[in-house]
Amino acid sequence: MGRLIVIEGLDGAGKRTLADGILAELRRRGRSATRTAFPRYAEDVHAELVAEALRGGHGDLGSSVHGMAVLYALDRRGAADELRAALDAHDVVLLDRYVASNAAYGAARLHQDATGRFVRWVAELEIERFGLPRPDRQLLLRVPTEVAAERARHRERTEADRARDSFESDDGLQRRCGEVYAQLAAADWWSPWTVVDGVADVDFGALVDLLDSDRDAPHVG
Numbered sequence: 581m582g583r584l585i586v587i588e589g590l591d592g593a594g595k596r597t598l599a600d601g602i603l604a605e606l607r608r609r610g611r612s613a614t615r616t617a618f619p620r621y622a623e624d625v626h627a628e629l630v631a632e633a634l635r636g637g638h639g640d641l642g643s644s645v646h647g648m649a650v651l652y653a654l655d656r657r658g659a660a661d662e663l664r665a666a667l668d669a670h671d672v673v674l675l676d677r678y679v680a681s682n683a684a685y686g687a688a689r690l691h692q693d694a695t696g697r698f699v700r701w702v703a704e705l706e707i708e709r710f711g712l713p714r715p716d717r718q719l720l721l722r723v724p725t726e727v728a729a730e731r732a733r734h735r736e737r738t739e740a741d742r743a744r745d746s747f748e749s750d751d752g753l754q755r756r757c758g759e760v761y762a763q764l765a766a767a768d769w770w771s772p773w774t775v776v777d778g779v780a781d782v783d784f785g786a787l788v789d790l791l792d793s794d795r796d797a798p799h800v801g
């Protein structure tokens with residue numbers, strides 16, 4: 581049974597770049613690893629609708645916190661069997677965003693914290709009702725809001741089709757979201773969390789050593 585590792589963080593924090601580095605280190609060590617990013621824009625109709633709503637499509641859908649969260653959740657529900665198969669086939673399955681993204685962004689949109697009703701609702705929907713696979717570890721890539729915003733602007737300038745969407749352009753949302761993420765990590769919400777400093781150079785060797793220590797721990801859930 582492989583390990584399920586999740587990377588979480590603000591828009592533009594550098595999650596995709598961190599995933600690249602972790603995968604390179606895992607492969608250097610001879611481990612088989614695969615990755616997925618949520619939302620699965622190119623694969624799932626719910627994710628496609630999310631992308632459109634984040635850019636003003638579908639009337640008032642984007643303004644509905646619970647409506648958007650259900651779409652993100654259904655995308656993951658549709659991926660659950662593939663995730664389980666990937667965990668059977670690989671040492672590590674690396675996810676760029678997972679259930680905690682729904683908890684952090686939705687709570688931040690509603691001005692709630694990690695102990696509020698929205699985070700409990702996400703847990704009831706995605707963990708209890710949908711039964712999604714539990715991560716072995718969640719990594720919070722922590723960067724100041726201004727750094728994440730600057731990186732998102734840099735990506736907008738340097739990559740095609742990466743214009744910032746309504747969440748990415750909302751500095752207040754990003755700041756509150758950073759606070760909820762910090763609370764989720766401090767509470768080890770759903771599974772153990774590690775905070776990775778996204779401004780300093782990442783020591784990929786030490787990080788993968790940590791993930792290896794999870795591999796040796798008994799698997800729960």
Ligand SMILES: Nc1ncnc2c1ncn2[C@@H]1O[C@H](COP(=O)(O)OP(=O)(O)OP(=O)(O)O)[C@@H](O)[C@H]1O
Pocket residue numbers: 589590591592593594595596597598731732734735738778779
């Ligand atoms: N440690 C770093 N130092 C400087 N720039 C970085 C660093 N990590 C990533 N970047 C740059 O910041 C931009 C955003 O990085 P990346 O796409 O990895 O973020 P992300 O968290 O996956 O974003 P999103 O969630 O919005 O898709 C990219 O242009 C990337 O090259």
Ligand SMILES: Cc1cn([C@H]2C[C@H](O)[C@@H](COP(=O)(O)O)O2)c(=O)[nH]c1=O
Pocket residue numbers: 591618619649652653677678679681682683685686747748
């Ligand atoms: C998976 C997921 C994402 N979100 C939010 C986070 C981002 O602002 C957007 C799109 O994600 P991307 O990484 O920029 O492509 O959606 C969310 O609120 N809930 C989720 O489950």
